[in-house]
Amino acid sequence: MTSEPPARALFDQALIEEATKKSGLIWVRGDQAPAARPLWHVWHDGAACLVGDGPGEQPLTGLTDGGAAEVAVKSKDKGGRVVTWRATAHRLAPGSPEWEAAVAELKGKRLNAPGGEEITARWARECAVLRLVPTGVAPPPAGSLAEPPLPTPATTRSPVPAALPRLLARRRKRA
Structure with missing residues (x-):
């Protein structure tokens, strides 16, 4: 005999795990944050593991x-x-x-890591390793979740100079 709530809870747990495992980035908004941020992660032992808050992370x-x-x-x-x-x-x-197991998984997925072999020692000294343990599925959002981009020092694309299309056309004719 099965009851509805446990079956739904198992479905939600499986959905969370499979979707998060397959995703390269997750969008996370902490209770102290104004907006969600994209973060790389590793799914390990029933939770999303993150490393950050250190130099270069x-x-x-x-x-x-x-x-x-x-x-x-x-x-x-x-x-x-x-x-x-x-x-x-x-x-x-x-x-x-728990930290050792999570870091072993994170180290394998960290792309372009500065420090190579010394990365685990640097994470232990300078960074935070967090586990995000699921507590349930959130209800679907109402309306659009579009937000303005977060402030950044990156520059935006400037308009194309007026002469550029003519210059490119000349190159194509020569080639």
């Missing part, structure tokens, strides 16, 4: 130990939202068995 703005977070997972191929789930953030203590 992603900012974990608004995520505090024991704090709540909302995680949006998008489809890798279509870009649409697959699921939004609630989580509790847990900071892992450097050197603990």
Whole structure:
């Protein structure tokens, strides 16, 4: 005999795990953050593991130990939202068995890591390693979630100079 709530909870858990495993980035908004941020992660042992808040690493703005977070997972191929789930953030203590296991997974997925072999020692000294443990699926959002972009020192694209199309046309004729 099966009851409806446990079956729904298992479905939600499977959806969260599969969608998050397949996604390269997750959008995370901590309870202290004004907006969601894209973060790279690794799914390990029933939670999304993140590393950041150190030099050369992603900012974990608004995520505090024991704090709540909302995680949006998008489809890798279509870009649409697959699921939004609630989580509790847990900071892992450097050197603990949980930290070692999470860092081993994160190290394998970290692209272009400065320091190479010394990365785990640097993460232990200078960074935070967090686990986002799912607590349930969030209800679908009402309306558009479009927000203005976060401030950045990056420059925007300037208009194309008026003479550029003519210059490019000349190059094509010569070739």
